[in-house]
Amino acid sequence: MLEERLKSVIRDIPDFPQPGIVFKDITPILKDQQLCGEIVDKLIEHLQGVEIDAIAGVESRGFLFGMLLANRLNVPFIPVRKQGKLPFKTISESYKLEYGQATIEVHEDAFAPGSKILVHDDLLATGGTVVATSKLLEKLGADIVGYAFIISLDFLQSEGRLTRFSDRVISLVRFDS
DSSP, X not given: OHHHHHHHHOEEEEXXXXXXXXXXXXXXXXXXXXXXXXXXXXXXXXXXTOOOSEEEEETTXXXXXXXXXXXXXXXXXXXXXXXXXXXXXXXXXXXXXXXXXEEEEEXXXXXXXXXXXXXXXXXXXXXXXXXXXHHHHHHTTOEEEEEEEEEEEGGGOOHHHHTTTOSOEEXXXXXXX
16 A cells, blocks of 8 residues: 555654654655555545646645646646745745744746646645735635645644635655654
C-alpha cells in the first residue's frame, strides 16, 4: 500500500527548524522515480471528476509534485512564493508562524478570475501557509476546488481550517502523533 511505503521512506528530523519540531523530510522520496510516479497517479485518482484549471504549488516543496501534477493534468502551474522572489507584479498575503510572520506572493496575472484552482503542498501541519495561499488566490478571484498533500499531521487538527475554502482535502499519508 502506498501509505505504508511512504511512511517507510519519509525521514524524521528532530529539532528542525527549531527545537521541539520533528520535521517530516520528503527528500528520500525523490530518489525513487517510480514512487514519485505513484504519488502523482494516486493524487490524480483522488481528483477524478474534479474540474481543475490550474495547480497552485506552495514554495518550495509544493513545487516538486505540484508541477508534476499540473503536467499530467495538462493544466498550468502557479508558483506561490515567499515575498520578493517573483519578478513581475504581485499581490501578497501575510500570516503568522509559530515563530514570527511570513508573506507569500503570486503574480497578479497568474490566472483568470473564476479559475478552478487546486492548491498543492507537500505537508499540512498548522495550515497557516495554505490558508494564506487560499486567501491570496481568492483575492484574484480563484475558486479553490481542493487541496492535495503528500503528508497530513492529523494531530494538529488543521484540516478544518481549510473547509471554508473547500471540503476536498487529499492527504496520502496521515500521522496521528
